[in-house]
Amino acid sequence: MNGALVPGAVLTPEETLEAWMREYGSAVLRTCFVCLADAHLAQDAAQDTFIKAWRAMDKFRKQSPASEKAWLMRIAVNTCRDYRRGMWFRKVDLPGEIEKLPPPALQVSDGERETFLDVMRLPDKHRQIILLYYYQQMTLREMGEVLGLKPSSVHHRLKKAEAALRRAWEGRGDDE
């Protein structure tokens, strides 16, 4: 456990950033991958995220570990949004991109792989909402902070994303 999340701990900016990278680095990286569907770009975006966090560290007012994570995720999502602007006309070979990922450290069943592909095939905004809610396990309020939306809009979007995901499952005869 790093010191960044220890209440009352006074860390230098360098220690704070290092702690953030160790604590949230993988979560940020995975978020970037889900947003961009490109492992290489995700690495670039994750690095950019922490560089931006470093520059904006003075402006960040920590309220709780959750707000810390939400703040980083917001930067990550915005960074990916910028990256995506340059990808408008890119045709994504999704299975190919997923194959390029480092081998999973955990064993993945066929069903889990299909479920993951279903999520990745969702439109951007639905994919992100699923990531934040189901994977990052954020609350509606935290998701609102990340996406710059009101909680009600987050809820609305989540319902639509779930409906889209359900349709994908029904389409291939999966009732999960």
Added chain:
Amino acid sequence: MNKEYIRSAMEKNLSGLCMQGDMRAAVWNSIQGGKKVKKKISAALVLAIILMLATVTALAVSNWEAVKDYLSQVSKLDRETKGWPLEDRLRLVELMHEAGIPMDEEAYRRLQSGAVSEQEKTALSDRIIEARYGSDWQWNANDVIAQSEWPVEMRYQSLESAIEYEQWLDAQRKTDEVQGIGADAEYHLMREEDIIALFRDYLENSLGFEKESLARMKIQVSHDESARVWQAGCLLTKEEPGWHLPTQGDQMSRRTEESTMFDYIQAYLTEDMLKERLQDREEIPLVLSVDDWGRDTRFRCTDMEEYAFCGMLSELTEIKNFTYASVEPDRIRVSHSPEGGLWTASYIVDAAHPGAYNRMPDEQGPDTVYEYLCEWEGAQESFTITWQCTDWMRPVDEHPLPPAAPPQVSRREALSAAKEALMAKYGCTEEALDAMRQDVSDWDTDGAAEYYIEFVGYDYFSANYARLFNYAARVDKETGRVVAAVSREDWEPMTDRRLVVDDSNRERVEQDRKDRALRLAAGETGNELTDRHLYYDEQYVPFEDWDLNAKAAYSQTVKPRIDAFLAAHGEDLAYYLDAEKDNWYTITACYIATTRHAYGLPDEGALAEEDAFRLACAALSDAYDVPREIIENGKKSVYYDVTSPGRPLWKFCVDVRNAGLGEDAPWAVFAALDARTGEVIVTHFKPVNPEEGLRMSDFM
């Protein structure tokens, strides 16, 4: 929907993707440049500070020449800050003061008082300088201070200042290199006699040619000003003793970081291949290429095939900055066309290559020996880069693509011509154009030498202030004729063509088009738009939480524009009328929602807000069975609605989600009262499911 199953599926599939130590190290490496100012400041970094100070100061004052002269002197001093004499610091502070740059006046007065020690003076001057510039800038390897990091007022520098600054900066760089104090101090700027001497040195000492042979060789030299690349070469014939020597893979002894490139070449050219090539040749060209500082590109070419091969490697690594590790030399294809006398090297870049999209369209290498071709339309999985050269290295005066003649039209004149064309074509005002940032750059295509002028604003929503293209023009450098003047709307047909190829972005494109139309119709050009966004975004306060004054002011300025636009455009704008609709990239929905009603300030005949709210609480408590104290203590939004001036309304919205009322309780309750009589006109509640019941936009 099984939350745990989805979480587990994502966790397992992404479990291999972790932020390792090398990525963290990369982050730190990127950050290092920006941190140096806090610690030990290197010479180059201090130069960057000076240059930035020079820039921002010069932009603010009219005595640019004086600043330039002064800083030219400073730049020749020892650049470690500890080596800065106090008088230089004080002069810098004085310049800032003369320029009217905001500073700690108290510190400045004390500095001027003469009653402080030298040590204190140093501390005070540092305090003033660092307070203004110390943590607000960024420096990269090209000595370019990122525009996005500049103080806001500096992002809109005048064209004249920008050009002059660039020219001066360029001169400073050269001066630094010559003086041996820059980042590449071990080298110096190459002149024609230097490249010839270097080539001779190469022939004699590295390849072992005799001096007699050297005397017979006719050395050709060319220089590309824009790319800062020198090339020297000659023909070696069979009669020349040792003519085959260059085929043995010898290299210059002074290897640089570019030596990796030689390794590729060596891997590609086996000894057998070299022998085979030489069989039918009577002569071979030998070329040495270096940049203005004598660095890198010291490839020598024994054969045009190798020359083309090297050219492609150079194109990929030096021009487009692909890393050597990512370039696969065996994928370079070289072909020859006897009819056209052309050698062609091609390389296919996978579109998924990191940064490939950014590298493809913009950068182009020196146009002295090759032509750059890049297909860039439609959805692509890869790009083909083609590099061409003629059969023979031509003498300078017979060069196939000679450098463009010096421009007859200055940048300033070109800018004026562009403005006139845009004003005539689109009816925009000069003021509107001047409110945007103006970039003038070279646009050379198909041999035509033109200026490319862009008028852009900034998207403050983007983390790095992405540029918003508004207008652009191309002006012929020689005649001043405006070749093209376009607005962003002119881009639309091209977008349509691209959508035919890839329809997946249609929804986003259409949304963007509506957004932009609305924003432009609302009178937003360039900075005006972003300023209002900035206000909204920086406060992190949604419209419903603005105070009555802010709502009234907003209503008076924005509502008429939106109303006019809605009246003039019959197309379906239902999308924007739904404030709950998701909108990723803009807050346009809020624009309309927040202008559906007119807001003002209560007059003398109106009930006080507190009294009206008390009445509202009573009515809402009765209507929805919510304890009155919960409503009174809930998060409240207040509106004073003057849409019907004769009957102004107090409107209250109270968020009661966190009051612990149970799952089926309302999220929020609303009430609208006659502001004069206190009569409750209407009450509403917002249920848990936001898809049902009243929408915020209906109420606001």
